[in-house]
Amino acid sequence: MNIRDHQLYKIWNKVPVDYYQTGTKSNILQMAWHHLKINSAKKILKGHQFSKILDAGCASGFMLFKIYQAFPNAKYFGIDVYSKAISYAKKTYPDITFKTAFAHNLPFTNDYFDVILFYETIEHVEDPIKTLKELKRVLKKGGILILAMDSGNWLFRFVWFVWENTKGKIWQEAHLHPFHYTELEEVIKKAKFKIEKKFFTHLGMEITFVLKK
Template identity: 35%
Template sequence: MSMNFFLINYIRKKHHFGRYKIVKALIAGHGKELLDIGCGSPAKCVKPGSFLRTAGYGQGIDIVPCKLEFPFKIGNMENIPFENKKFDVITAIEVIEHVDKPKKALDEVYRVLKDQGVFIMTTPNNNLLFRSFWCIWERTVGKEWKDTHLSPLTKSDWLGMIKKSNKFKIEKVIDYWGINLIFKIRKI
């Protein structure tokens, strides 16, 4: 293993776990029923269920089977396998950009979120900085992620889609490392 491999994995872990800490702070005090959409492994250097372990509670869904110490179901963001108004808090960390129909995904989140529930999503900001980084990433160490971003949207695209839905109130938007966005939105 080269020194570059260890350095890249160190940076990736810092990036992922830094987001997890922010998301954990954003969900604090918002209820006991947590669903983490896409709870599997976001990178080979991060174990499945890492955000649920960081939060300390909840259940997860992913399109790939996972062995977790938390309740788990196979599922996806465009067809969430739970009844209406089940969750106080839903998280989707680096997931929504991988779905073909982000509006349908937001509709599904709305459906399973309790009234006044909180949804936290993180996603790349498809700005020039991110596109430059991603172009290099896909051609080098991130080859497994090539062509997986099905909904590459900018901050203004996401804000417009969320506002236009008339289903959520945007409470906070955090620009993370200049390439990622963290949205805290509430069901209205």
């Protein structure tokens, strides 16, 4: 494990395993942010048929379970390196398969998934290009990778500064790669993904890419 991985483990161990489950009930800002994010994903998925879906960086499975409720006929998988959150997810959402794993070293065969969700995770990984290539490996031809991240615009930077210094102190130093969305687009191209669609949500603070092999 390298130095940055150790840094992230320290951060993860500060995060309650039910952080998203409780935060979206008690904090109106978290509630609004995640509601918009999940609804955006649902709109994309309505236009695609899929039998297997992976959430790479699923934490405790909050978002993946919301997607499962909307589209219950597929097989759902979630991976994350935060083992305590994965243990919580396994107990809380028994109909979904959860594994402790790095996104750059996935325990799945080639061309396995129709859909991969990669939401607000790429900024936390050690090697974004390597990780995207690994996600591409397990994605079926014709499948989609939905990648979302903060846009890095002035409004997000301001909001994140306030959040990190108030309610979100546990996330200080968690962003290994605080991309501007134009930089992220270059990373996507280097990983040889095709950008099928991109759009902004959350008052321009979040950008979503729909990618294909």
